[in-house]
Amino acid sequence: MTSSRAVPVTLAEIARLAGVGRAAVSNWRRRHESFPQRIGGTDVSPQFSLTEIEAWLRDNNKLRNAAGRDWLWPQFEALGSRDETGLAIAAAGRLMSGTRAEGGVPDDLPGLSARARELVAKAWDLGQREGAAETFEFLLGRWLDANVRQISTTPEPLAALMADLALRVRARPESEDGRVLAVLDPACGTGHLLAAAGAIGSPVVLAGCDSDPVLAALADARLALLPQPAGTDVTAHAEVGDSLRADPLAAIRADLVLCNPPFNERDWGYEELATDARWAHGMPPRTEPELAWVQHCLARLRPGGTAVVLLPPAVATRRAGRRIRGSLLRMGLLRAVVALPAGSAPPHSVSLQLWVLRMPAADETSPGSGELLLIDGASRFPRASTRESMPDWDALGAFVRSAITEGGATGGSGTAVGGKTGSAQRVLPECVAAVPVIDLLDDEVDLTPGRHIIPGASGEGPRLADSWSEFGQLVADLGGTGGRLATLDLSDDETGAQPTTTVGELARAGALMLRSGQQPADGTICEGQPDDSGVSLLTIPDLLLDGEPRTWLSTTDAEAAGAVIVEPGDVVVAGVARAFSAWVHQGRPMALGPQLHALRAHPDQLDAWFLAGSLRAPANARQAGTHASSSSRVDVRKLQVRQIPLAEQQQFSEAFKQVAAFEKLVARLSLLGAGLVRDLSDELAAGRLSGKA
Template sequence: MVSQQPEQLTAAGISRLAGVTRATVSNWRRRHADFPLPSGGTEANPTYDRVAVEAWLAARGQLPERSPMDELRAELRGLPREVTADHLSAFLLAVARMDGAARRKLIGLSDEEFLARIQGPLEERVGLLPHARRDGLTASAVPALKTVLRAVNASGIAETLDVLHERQSADGTARGVYGTPEVVADLMAVLLEGTTYPASVYDPACGSGGLLIAAGRQGSASLIGQDVSPVQADQAAVRVGALVPGSEVRIRAGDSLREDAFPGLAAEAVLCNPPYADRDWGHDELGYDARWEYGVPPKGESELAWVQHCLAHLEPGGPAVILLPPAVAERSGGRKIRAELVRRGALRAIASLPPGAAPPQHVGLHLWILRRPADDRADVPPVLFVDTAQDDLPGTLRLTTGSGKTQAVLAELARSALGKGEIRVLTWKESPHDFRRTILQHWRRYEEAPEDFETVPGVARAVPALELIDEGVDLTPSRHVRTAPPAVAPDQQAESARATRMRLRRAADALVAVSGGEEWKPGGAKAATWRTATVADLMRGGAIGLHRVTGASRGRRLTEPVVPPDGDGRRVLTAGDVVADRTASGSAEESALTELLELQRGDVVLPEMLHGGAGTARVVDDRDVGALLGPHLYLFRPDLDRLDPWFLAGFLAAEENLHSTATGSTVVRVDARRLRVPLLPLEEQRRYGRAFRRLTAMRRAANLAVRLAEETSRQLGIGLTSGSLLPPGD
């Protein structure tokens, strides 16, 4: 084995490793003469040898128990030079096609038998990676490969892939390049559905393969992609091959516009989330390219170059779904190309997503649904516009502002306070499938009879092509679906406004009540500190149980889901439910659970992934009891004679606690076993538990008051501008 440079840790790295604060690390350095001396860095920011730090922490019982993922990270830090990330990725592709029994049998083999068994499959799989080294492996690779296998057995293919790719920095990540969230990728893949699902799907800017995975899970047999980043292309090949093992996968590296790896390809369908606002896309050298069938894209319209590239790689009649920024629908530079897309029937629909549905979070992106014309049709169908970015219909309260953690946390409380049927409370965060259902519902109705599509005021409308080809060719959905609010009698408007004002007053009174009471006193001259234990320690002591369930892969399922008996009626608590603080909204069939775990009073549920850089924990109460635990959630089941649930939830969800165990960059996961909990007497726990419960009530009341204030001002403003209400007297 070739010697490796010792890994260095900063003080912040030591705090994350030990699950303590940086102040604690500083105290160790000052108080313990045997604390490892700095081995690098600067005087202001020293670094320490990781091996020496781990040995020092282990000798004092401060080193948390390492999970299989921790073991994998440690193994990756000391890989022999002849073992590359390509070898590990190819090995992961090979084991993805094995069942659990075969994996367990493989890990029990001797090193020689192990190497002989996997050499052939590994060499075959490494050929699927666009830039992989083809070097053979020696016995020195076996420990790393077995560590990968243990990680797969413990946490699954997807999480193991995340760890393998953590250390591979994206080379040349361009401005305007964003990942596609799973819920949006799934929506785009479903929009390709016809009488049969497309057998071949192409993504010319595939990134790490999210859209191709979504298409594969829907049933596509041939998945083809290209990405300008060699690292991303390799990751896509591994992810798609491992997570959709039944499909043929062809991934290439290179710039799809300048260096098209599939020039003669005519796929049955295309999915794409291309780079945005790229002025160096090749305008000068590609001016006479045959792909510009609808017009030469101006230098500032790179997105319309990608649109035409996608259409050029479709068979006649094939569909494409492309995620684009809203400016593409209205910028003056692209109006001629937009007009031609409409005139020839290539553009079929544009649907706007709510802000936050996909990065960049502050922008409501558009989904363009296109179809390559099969011929020069005289009867060009109307274009469907769907707007889910806002919902200003009367009687609707939409929660659209705030961080990922706080947005929509009040929806359920709002429904209770406002009364059923009086007002509709909406937010995309509350249910990420709301916009998905809306878009699919109207698209399917449009597909059945485009000419007869019935307008839904403020939400969906099919517009004849001739109406769109005006001076600006503005294809922004809100422009075409927004209509004046239905006429309301002045007395009805006044009564509605009065009722909303009364709700606002009640919410304000509730906020004053919950935020009052005794003062929150300082803990003393210095902040209080406690002895803590990790969740793993508490599990060994029987104070807590930790549970997770997984969802079976859709499409070609690797594991068959367990479905409750017909008529069971139980819902599934999803990660979105916990983030939005709403009742369980999922179904066992849609979640494809591989295990049914029923929630009990006093359970604490925490999302596996951080949302918007923050986390939230939920204590199971009457509304949750009997529901089933969904995927991507940790369930902590405390011994109620030893741990208070609200105390546990408050400390588990502490920002410092979560970030000290979080891993990953694009998807940030929490290692639940390493979370730390103070060791306090039960009565003291309950004092803290009551305080955490009060904070939750305060947040709910404050946000409800803000949203109702906005709704009240909106209704009064509509009444004044429509002539239904008169200004009040002085």
């Protein structure tokens, strides 16, 4: 009998533990009668006892290092509670940091069950053999992956960029006198930003705070395990507390403040903080919690200190916050706004912004520079597809650093950062502008970089040339494909003379397999592009926009939910009138959402391209639809297909392929043509193209 404390593992996890592919594990299960029986899950996504799997792998000489990290994580995950698992990992990290290494693992750890304490001891022992920092980072990474829907983190490349910008813009006195830099993160989460600051190569004191006790404990353990670069000294700690309501780090005056605050939180303390001294630029409206965080960061800076804050783009334009934005500009505190490409950090669907703020140094006579540096990284590095969730960080980082330097926003010895001296001679990179503050202080005080940057001539010529080249190639391809389709003859046969069948009848006859997509469970959907352990999730809203999936599921969640995964060669049908279509799927496997259907044709009876082309006919959808409204459902089982031999199907298949290619060419030509119209209009209006046509 299986123990009630059995640790469940899926087929995918067994494959990872054994160092083989998932198909190999499925083969073992099918071929070996001794393979353990499932203890949970479903027939589609079974779960097995970790102990029984370990014994079976050992008995069959298929066991990889059973004391490694991959074997440890399922035991942590089996604790069940997000908080207890996180606290156990944090406790293991603190122990592995060396603070209690000589005394070993204590018998009692506050807030942890006996099982959790056993796992802490295992993690501590593993850390002694395989590296403390590596073991902790592995467990933390798996915990974050398991809770990715509830916890937003700052990607490491973005955290490194924010720390570097803060250091560059800070006003540096003639002599630092060996003073240790103080770095603060008032909403530290698990400590990504502070960890990046710990790698800047200077002696630093890192201080973080978070209202979630689990995140604060994890951040504290992470900071305790930071490497000490040669010749530097890193001191770090994280506290539990609400920085806005009751800041436990209120006494700190920092040189650098890095912050990725929570977005759109209405319950941030609006009523109880109405008279707070931090609101030097105005009481933040209830709907503007991000501006409360901005003013909090400024209040914690010492003279000459810099804050870099990651914010949603609406903060730069919402009418409710214009008075505070105007005050920040007039006082010269806001030095730069950087628009990041969509996908730089959660939420991946929007172009987030970095606000770079600096308190005037003690010897600065001017309260500000008179200009705001606007850097439009979103336009400089546009996302070619919604599948792309991460930018080219090397190129983006080099662009932003260059813009900060050439735009005059780097700190110096008692100088006014970004001053006007020599501004007329400055040649700024493309998509960068130094805008006079007076030009921004209008009724809206809109600080969105893209609204104030006029595309320059640099790079427009080659881009237009490339667009025209592609346009010409598309026209040629369109002509070739259209010419081939134009040769198709209209048959004289009666349309009703050929017998038809339905998808439902084909499914019953075994000619195809029909599966319908479903809505994933709450909390399992991730935004952006999937990593190696996930699959894209296609939904009807995606089809209505541009056909590109915007979300994904982890393989574990997809298996647990029995998600419908389409493979290359499967036919996908959208069963909603306003988005009705059918096509042969190509590319990576993909999960289907509700009202999407997967048809896998038997290759000896049906040609996939013939099937897809037949199903997508508008007349077919009209016959199978409910006709109630544009959102009415199309009954896929009632869609009709002509009954013709396979050889004849394959002849029609080639024509259907040509129609699909023709459709893609028309869509791409329309999109490119619209872009050319916009670019030509901009260049002609700016006088950068000759008016002679």
